[in-house]
Amino acid sequence: MKQLLIIFIINIIYVSFFTIRMIMVMKGQKLLASLVSTVEVFVYLMGLSLVLDSLDNPLNLATYCIGWGTGVYVGSKIEEILALGYVTVQIVLDSTQNDISIVLREKGYGVTSWEASGKDGYRLVINVLAKRKNERKLYETIENLAPKAFIVSYEPKFFQGGFWTKRINK
Incomplete structure (x- = not known):
């Protein structure tokens, strides 16, 4: 259960960073986007390694997917708050x-x-x-x-x- 929660939270963080980075790139903030991508990839690799270590557990995959969807929502809400551009x-x-x-x-x-x-x-x-x-x-x-x-x-x-x-x- 603890591992599922970690996978879920990591994916929310990762996809939120991904969303914000993409928006920064579209707004022309290249340097800031590259800094965000460094953190994004680190978080992504941590979450992916947890899922790949136990591919035989479908709950890990489902949690990864649900975390991804939740991350898209959270990232878009963060962007609304930042209101860049x-x-x-x-x-x-x-x-x-x-x-x-x-x-x-x-x-x-x-x-x-x-x-x-x-x-x-x-x-x-x-x-x-x-x-x-x-x-x-x-x-x-x-x-x-x-x-x-x-x-x-x-x-x-x-x-x-x-x-x-x-x-x-x-």
Whole structure:
């Protein structure tokens, strides 16, 4: 029973590190990702050696698999808490007469807006750049100021120019 618990915990730790490392690589944090991978592989080899030493025990294999699945969940929750990177939110308003851009700028978001033509007339389109850790607050602000807004979000990978690059590169 003790060995099963060890295999389970080791796999949660390993896969959580694996998940975080992959996210760091995708966000361009190569050095930190390589450091995390060193710990990740050490933990992986410890867990794998326990399972390989007793392949005849199906409980070890099942525990390994359950630990893997749990590790994916735990790793994704850790990433949500860390909220690495940035998000770009595009807001489309059904009226060009809205001061939401001013309010968002006052709250410290990077905002670019322009008038666009939609199916039912002119619209105000706003692009907002924010840290992912502020994403929920941004959505709440938009909901309060423009509850009927159409919102699309994505994660940018490359930044060049603009006043935000000075903040990002610090």
